[in-house]
Amino acid sequence: MNKPDEPLDQKLAQHFKERKARTTLTSTQQKALLNTATHTKPKKFGFTLQLTSLACALGVFAFIVFDNNNVINTEPKTVLNSVLKTIDIHDYSIIKTHEINQAGSYASSITEQKHALDSQLANDLRRHQQRHIEYGTLVKVDNDWYIASCNDEVLVQIKQSLLNDLKGKHAVESNINTGDILAMAHNGKGQIIALKHAGAGVRQCGA
Amino acid sequence: MLLSIKSWLFETPSKDCMASYAKSGENRYLEQLIALYSNDLYHYLVTQSNTHLAYDVSQQTWLKVIEKRHLYQAQTTPKAWLFKLARNTLIDEYRRQQHFVELDENTHLAAQNDKSENNLNSGDLTSKDSHIGSSNISYEAFDAALKQLSFVQREAITLQQEGFSLTDIELITQSSLETIKTRLRYAKQNLKRLLGANNEQA
Numbered sequence: 001m002n003k004p005d006e007p008l009d010q011k012l013a014q015h016f017k018e019r020k021a022r023t024t025l026t027s028t029q030q031k032a033l034l035n036t037a038t039h040t041k042p043k044k045f046g047f048t049l050q051l052t053s054l055a056c057a058l059g060v061f062a063f064i065v066f067d068n069n070n071v072i073n074t075e076p077k078t079v080l081n082s083v084l085k086t087i088d089i090h091d092y093s094i095i096k097t098h099e100i101n102q103a104g105s106y107a108s109s110i111t112e113q114k115h116a117l118d119s120q121l122a123n124d125l126r127r128h129q130q131r132h133i134e135y136g137t138l139v140k141v142d143n144d145w146y147i148a149s150c151n152d153e154v155l156v157q158i159k160q161s162l163l164n165d166l167k168g169k170h171a172v173e174s175n176i177n178t179g180d181i182l183a184m185a186h187n188g189k190g191q192i193i194a195l196k197h198a199g200a201g202v203r204q205c206g207a
Numbered sequence: 208m209l210l211s212i213k214s215w216l217f218e219t220p221s222k223d224c225m226a227s228y229a230k231s232g233e234n235r236y237l238e239q240l241i242a243l244y245s246n247d248l249y250h251y252l253v254t255q256s257n258t259h260l261a262y263d264v265s266q267q268t269w270l271k272v273i274e275k276r277h278l279y280q281a282q283t284t285p286k287a288w289l290f291k292l293a294r295n296t297l298i299d300e301y302r303r304q305q306h307f308v309e310l311d312e313n314t315h316l317a318a319q320n321d322k323s324e325n326n327l328n329s330g331d332l333t334s335k336d337s338h339i340g341s342s343n344i345s346y347e348a349f350d351a352a353l354k355q356l357s358f359v360q361r362e363a364i365t366l367q368q369e370g371f372s373l374t375d376i377e378l379i380t381q382s383s384l385e386t387i388k389t390r391l392r393y394a395k396q397n398l399k400r401l402l403g404a405n406n407e408q409a
Contacts, residue, residue, distance in 0.1 A: 008395055015349045016368035023250045029262060034241050037269040038234045 125190075134184045135198050137205060141178055145195075150205035156184070158192065166195060173197055181205070225285030229276040241269065244286055247369060248293055254365045255297060255358065264300055268293040287375040290366070294379055344402055352401035360394035363387055 025033065136147035136156060145158040166172045173196035176182065185194040224243065228236035248268065252261035271292050279288055353361060359380070366376045376387050 008399060011344065011349070012364065012368060012395075012398075015346065015353075016365070018346055019254075019350065020246070020250050023253050024246045025249050025262070025265075030241070030245060033245060033266060033269060034238060036266055037237055037241060037273060040270055040273055 132186050134186065135205065136182055136184060138176060138178055138180050138182055147182055147184065158195075162192065166192070171195065223281060223285055225279055225288065226281040229279040232276065237273070240272070240285070240289075244289055247286070248289060251290060251365055251369060252293060252297060254353070255362060260300065264293060264297045267296045267300075271296060283378065284375055287371060287378050290371075291379045294362075349402070352398055355401055356394055356397055360390050360397065363390035364394040367391060
């Protein structure tokens with residue numbers, strides 16, 4: 001049994017078949033369409049690509065600039081100074097380091113070269129041994145004497161054993177009180193061999 | 208190895224050229240698409256407008272395919288996706304020209320007849336030149352009746368005759384299934400009415 005619309009459906013199908021056959025693009029139109037389509041580049045995609053490329057280029061540029069600024073060159077020990085003269089980092093006995101540490105706070109430290117410290121120690125020892133008379137203020141007396149040296153920020157502690165030895169040799173002047181400026185006589189080995197008042201010429205450290 | 212050489216030498220068009228084009232953007236796939244669908248698309252657009260506007264919209268549609276190829280999903284029927292683009296472009300064009308067009312059931316956007324068709328009137332329903340089947344309804348008469356349908360009814364019937372399933376038409380027109388069925392039913396009723404006694408004869 002046929003459906004009521006079947007004749008119409010057949011006619012429609014026939015009509016559209018014929019209609020499609022009649023309604024086609026001419027070969028010129030089709031060529032033009034093909035030409036337009038295949039020679040057109042997607043504008044938005046191109047624009048997006050350009051933006052992406054620009055962003056990448058800027059990123060690379062920024063990376064190069066900032067990376068050069070932050071680089072820590074650990075390899076070379078010499079750098080060029082302003083007058084194009086090479087200097088050795090070991091010429092400096094003290095290196096002050098300033099940085100932002102991992103906690104994010106400002107920190108500074110001083111790195112002293114070992115060889116510089118060694119030579120400084122040797123010099124100090126030599127000066128100490130060569131100095132025959134050292135001045136200082138007697139700051140405290142208990143069993144030991146504590147004399148604050150005038151030349152260096154050094155506190156000299158003279159143990160009771162040495163005091164007794166020096167007193168036995170009559171090498172300690174009498175009437176020495178706290179606050180007096182004393183003269184400490186040294187031998188060639190830097191050992192204290194006598195203690196006495198500094199005298200009228202030396203009333204205070206630095207005089 | 209031999210198989211790959213054979214496939215290279217006798218390369219057959221991909222089943223879904225649109226998917227291949229969306230993926231690669233190569234012009235050869237676009238050329239295949241144009242060869243496959245350009246006439247069908249043009250016919251649909253002519254049915255919904257006129258030859259001049261149809262060609263113009265057809266060009267715009269292919270340019271949109273180039274621009275929006277990344278939006279194509281392989282699950283969609285390529286032809287349906289193409290027709291959807293064309294339909295939207297055509298409606299945009301109508302709205303641009305006529306300021307605003309509401310595409311309800313009664314909106315009649317009758318395609319502008321070409322010069323030869325303008326001479327037709329209801330009295331020409333039985334042309335001597337061309338006949339459909341065994342009936343006396345001429346091609347021109349059938350075409351005139353078709354063009355008197357509303358935009359959406361003509362569209363539904365054209366898409367159905369183009370071979371689209373109801374689901375495809377749903378995708379193209381962005382309407383519900385029931386709406387499409389209703390449009391098809393009314394379109395046929397109106398065609399019958401317009402063709403009058405000639406249709407009854409069949």
